[in-house]
Amino acid sequence: MIQANEDGRVVILGTGGTIAGRATQTGDNVGYVAAQVSVGALVDAVPLLQDLSLDVEQVAQVDSKDMDLSVWQALASQLAAHLARPEVRAVVVTHGTDTIEETAFVLQMLLAPRKPVVLTCAMRPSSALVPDGPQNLSDAVALACDGSLAGVTMVCAGMVHAARDVAKVHTYRLDAFDSGDEGPLAAVEEGRIRLFRVPALGQPLHDGGLLASFLAATALPRVELVFSHADADGGLVRALLAQADGDRPLRGIVVAGTGNGTVHKDLVAALEAARGQGVRVCLTSRCARGHVVTHPGLSFDEVSDLSPVKARLALALELLGSG
Ligand code: ASP
16 A cells, blocks of 8 residues: 555656566566566556556666666756656656666765655566566655655665665565665555665755756766776776777776775786876775775775765766866
C-alpha cells in the first residue's frame, strides 16, 4: 500500500536499464537486452500505481553501462524543469544498476533538490520469472509520496540509499547495493518508510551556474581514473600525459590507492610528473569500505573521501565550474 498522504503529482522519468530489459527466454536473468520496455509499460505493470497522479516520460532508453554526458544533460534538464513545477512533489527515475550511483551523485551535485528525487532499478529484466523491477518501482514511488527524504536517493531491494554513499557491490544478487559505513537511510516496508537517518540536504556544488555550464558542455573536463596495484609501473599515466595536448586535454587523475591511500612508488613517480604538468591528482582508496584517513605521510595532499568513481565526477564538475 502506498501512503499518498499529500497532494501533488509524482513524475516518473525512464532512462532504460535492466528494469526495462527483456530476454528472449522467460526466466533468463542474465542473457537479456537492457532498455527495451517503455517506462509507461513499466508503470502500467504495477497495479498499486494506477490510482496516483503520475506524469510518465521517457527521457532516454540506454543500458546504463553506456551512460554518457548527453543522457545526463537530458535527464538533469528535465528533472530541473519538473522540480520547478509547484504541483510536482517528487520525481522518480528508472535507471540501470551499473552506473546508477554515478547518476545519483551527479544529480545531487548539480541540483541538491529540496524535493525527493528517487532513482530505482532492477537486477532482473522485466521478462524474468520473478522480476524485481515492479517492487522496486513501487517502493520508489512510495518513498517519493512519503516525502520525508528530500534530495537524491536510490531505492533497491527495499533499502533506501543516499546518492553520496551508495555503491553497487554485487554482480547478481537482488540486494546489490550498499552504503558502506554510513549505512542506508531507510527501509521501505509495505509502502511505509522506516527512517534510519536523514542526511544534510547540501548545496549544489556551485550555484545554478554549474547546471548551466553542465547543460552547455560538449564534454566534461577530462579526469581519468587510475588504480594502484601490485606491479604497477605508471605506464598508463605516462601514456595519458603523452596525449595531453589533444582536443580534450587531461585535467585530472583520480588515484584509487591501495588500503589507506597508499600508492605504488613507480605510479607515484608518474603521478608527480603529471602534477608537474598542471594535472590535478586526487587520492582515494580502492577499498570497498572506509575512506582515506589523512596523515602527513600520504603521497598526495589532495584526498577525497568519495569512492573513486564519484571522486572522478566531483573533480570533473569542480573543474567545469572553475572554467
Ligand atoms: N547493464 C544494465 C544497466 O546498467 C544492468 C542493470 O540495469 O542491472 O543498464
